[in-house]
Amino acid sequence: MTPKALSVRAVRSVTLRGPLLTTRPTAYFISNVHKQQTRSFIPAMVARVASTNLLRYFGLGAVTGTAGVGGYMLFSDPDVEELTLDDIKVPELALHPSKGGMKDLPIVTNNIDDTSDEIDKPRLVIIGGGWGAVSTLKQLNEGQYHITLISPTNYFLFTPLLPSATVGTLDLRSLCEPIRKILKRVAGHYLEATATDIDFDRKLVEVRTKGTDPTDPSSAKSFYVPYDKLVIAVGSTSQTHGVDGLEHTYQLKTILDARAMKRKVLDNFEKASLPTTSPEERKQLLSFVVCGGGPTGVEYAAELFDMISEDLGNVFPKVLRNEVSVTIIQSRDHILNTFEAGISKYVEKRFSREHVNVVTNSRVQHIEPTKVIYDQKRVVVDDNGEKHEITETKEVEFGLCLWSTGIAPTTFSQLVRSKIPEQNNRRALVTDERLRLKGISDSSVYALGDCATIDNPHLVEHIMDLFQEADKDKDGTLTWNEFRDCVSNMVSRYPITENHMTKLKDLFDKYDIDRSGTLDMDEMRQMLSDIDKKMTSLPATAQVADQQGKYLGKKLKSLAMTARPPYTALDDPPLGPERSPVRATLAIAQAHESQYPPFKYTHLGSLAYVGNTAVGEFSGGFKMMGGLWALYLWRSIFLSEQVSLRTRSLIMLDWTKKWLFGRDVSIL
């Protein structure tokens, strides 16, 4: 190391001093100072206890508490840690970032928890803290990337169980894992802020903090975070369908939504119990309406019904049970219409037994403070025996209305799309099969999860390549064997086509229009064009985002290992904008990436909780509809999908608590 480099380091590291808080001074104090005192105290205490009123304290507690507390004492010893008095070094650049970029904002090259000024690793920036982001993170190793995650919420939320938490079956906190804990393993950085823009040319993400005073927008600050690799995983927002009055409804996206909904349900029950509430108001307060018959809406309706019949019925006046109504308004002709028809029908039959009203073929027109107005289509037979479809406008009063009719892109996604001409899908950011954002040439930006969609491969455009590679004998036609090679080649290149490439012999025969026993170029073009039309995008589910995150995390790990920077101990990597070893690394990585297999989605199945049991369909055609074991399968599947041992244990505890004590019916 040259003397110059040394002095640079010395100047660039400053030390913050102050009263150093130690990790476990308390435990240290106990174990060292008071051990003796405690020993001599105990016999004195035992002697005295009989003559004091202390025993009264134990009372009932002695019965239930002693065993628990006794066992507890054995294992709950606060652990003792050594004091560390090392000064903590903070990079000078983290304290006083330089300014730049289009808007001359601070460029945060270093964070206050970086241990040195030099960032000799590629900068990986992840926007979002949901399924896609966390699954990516969990695949990475420490030391491969300088990772920064930007999200306005500092916890990951296990969204599929949110309806359960909304009625108090699960504790909301059991569904959350702090992002900082997940990042700790890879020594990543977290910024509690919202991404507002991306400068793709300078590779800068513009972010905005919440501000010290939430009521004063000017207290929020903007800055840039530079990236070498960027992952966009910002999720989605609710689809409004242009309906007015959504401010009177609840949406089920966040912890705060879930808590507000629980409070509202219990509050309505309390209000309905008051003697000054009129019978009409009582009916309105206890009418729960769900707009949208997808899994979220159906699960919420089922959980709500369970809570009302199992828990609220016990503590609230019995008469209220007669006044409760739960209504699901669905635009299609069946609820759970992404599931197989048998499952939809099973759930509808179940609901009708339980007096959960399912209103189908109905579109919400607008929403008033306590009323949903909707148009219902119905087929009537006139006097001449002819069928007509008529539309009737109906209304239903509500005390609480959940709006769960699908997803729409966030403002940020829309902004990103508007900056890239190649992005032509209004519903999501388009990526290639390797999750690289379309329109960004250097593979520096990825998008996944709800905010992204994988582009249709447009097979017809690739017909020349596909055909010529397969046509080994160059006779201008594909024999059955050549056709099979062609298909397997195509599927490995575009895994999304796999579902359409079943029953190959039938396909071959179908498109062999001239019955020649071979397929010529025109016949193949026809087939590919038909497949192109059938291609649909992946559903916006946690399962897809999770698999995409795993894929991307593994790929990023593999790229980092392939293109490990050629540093030696003597090399002193330059600081600042050049960072040439990092650039070299990235060039190698980019070359390698095209060899890395594309993303392949494996549909494991769909599940929905429908009130003390579950329905589901799995790959291989296996279905489950109801039954006690379906409930347990549902529970074990979600347990196995947890991101941490902590949340897994907490959720098991919650189910046990619910079984022992029922749901929590305090307004919290």
Place this chain on the structure above:
Amino acid sequence: MTPKALSVRAVRSVTLRGPLLTTRPTAYFISNVHKQQTRSFIPAMVARVASTNLLRYFGLGAVTGTAGVGGYMLFSDPDVEELTLDDIKVPELALHPSKGGMKDLPIVTNNIDDTSDEIDKPRLVIIGGGWGAVSTLKQLNEGQYHITLISPTNYFLFTPLLPSATVGTLDLRSLCEPIRKILKRVAGHYLEATATDIDFDRKLVEVRTKGTDPTDPSSAKSFYVPYDKLVIAVGSTSQTHGVDGLEHTYQLKTILDARAMKRKVLDNFEKASLPTTSPEERKQLLSFVVCGGGPTGVEYAAELFDMISEDLGNVFPKVLRNEVSVTIIQSRDHILNTFEAGISKYVEKRFSREHVNVVTNSRVQHIEPTKVIYDQKRVVVDDNGEKHEITETKEVEFGLCLWSTGIAPTTFSQLVRSKIPEQNNRRALVTDERLRLKGISDSSVYALGDCATIDNPHLVEHIMDLFQEADKDKDGTLTWNEFRDCVSNMVSRYPITENHMTKLKDLFDKYDIDRSGTLDMDEMRQMLSDIDKKMTSLPATAQVADQQGKYLGKKLKSLAMTARPPYTALDDPPLGPERSPVRATLAIAQAHESQYPPFKYTHLGSLAYVGNTAVGEFSGGFKMMGGLWALYLWRSIFLSEQVSLRTRSLIMLDWTKKWLFGRDVSIL
């Protein structure tokens, strides 16, 4: 029963009809309809599972989950209940209450969960849902009183552990027990409303509901609740000491306070982690100030310190630890000044080691948005060696400030006091030794807990009685034996004097001024007058409220048993205002009450958590200061004091969770 009475009943009961929600239709459905289906499904499923992707679901879950889920399935069978299709009768008067009283408001004589129109039991109304109210309730039996509890919050909060919940050591929900669950045992009624006034003449409590629209005060409704016996247990509010700027501070009274404080602490850490936060802002954000050195303030400071050093230090940038400061501002010269001096000093020494700053002899002058300004008294020695007390004005910046400087009466308490001329204590409602509100002649109103204080017995006023009863030989003086009888008589009548009646021989000698070996009337008067001056009121603690509640509950139960109404099966108790059997009952009860022993407080001890250990002093002079076992004693004491098995188990689970996974550091 006369035909007339029969017809009255028929008219007065109406039946609400509607879709009757059944208790457990789901479980019923599973067990009856799908048992067969399930049985045939299972072998099919087992066969298929190997060939499907289902196994992937289990993955990691198989390792941790199988045992738990397996065991879970054994005991978590949803219980099956029979369908009940009985129509539920609601008293007509509950649906359409008659109007009356001073303000012509609805008088709620019946609730919608009453099973009949006639209320043939004395009406017991409890205002409040804290320690006093719940301890009273827990002593009562079903069927003795028609009980109505009025409180704006529908859960009981275990306040002594609130500081623990505020930092995430305990789950807030573990400290809550729904009032409706507690009331269920005695078939009581709960009204989510606030008592706003009492009409003592007509025996009506005026209450106000929250209103359907919280932003619109006109949606709130007022009505009267009639009582025969009334318990006022409304607690207290925070003492402001006339300090301006309290809106910038937090108070620790409710669940919402605790949650807001936790969010603020974590939010400040997130803001301090941002690179755009200046070092000065960082210091301010991480400065936590507690005004008030009582148990609440000290426990919060200790818990906060624990959370920062044990949990936040692990996930937030290390450098933040150097910037954290915790300050306690105390007006007296020691913190925990209700404890014995040795304990105060022990805690101060402990805090000084942990860099928790204790600022004593300081009064807060006013509070600015991020700054506490206070006056500190200090003794200085001038050049001539003379001591002067000087007052310096100082300030400390904060990111969060807790205001916990004692209690003050609520607006409702003040209103009640203003209506009764005999109530002359500005700090609390005054009761006699039997907890009966002073100034209410017919023993119909009780007050207890933080809102009440037991009147000083004014022994001097009773000297004639006491003296003459004891002076058996009527010689105008008390011998040593007569004096002892006199004291024991006095203590049983006024238990509050007991603490002052120790070392009787010394007392006797001290007041035998003429050394005659006997006490004459003047000497006794001097003694009683001195004792009167020494008499202090009971502290405003959960312990006092709890014991008062137990006393009152037992007394009310006993009164009900003594004066059971003389009904026979043939008697049809009249409805409406006369309700003479109830009146007769109450007259008997009132006569009996004067024979019932007065309330006697037994101080069990005081406890405070001071950071991974606890301090305490108990009756009998036993003290504990620090040590690991003190922590466990502290824990077991609080476990034994829980109001339900549910909260007791949940709190044990929470302590285990904390030990396993640390505190919860998501912003929730």
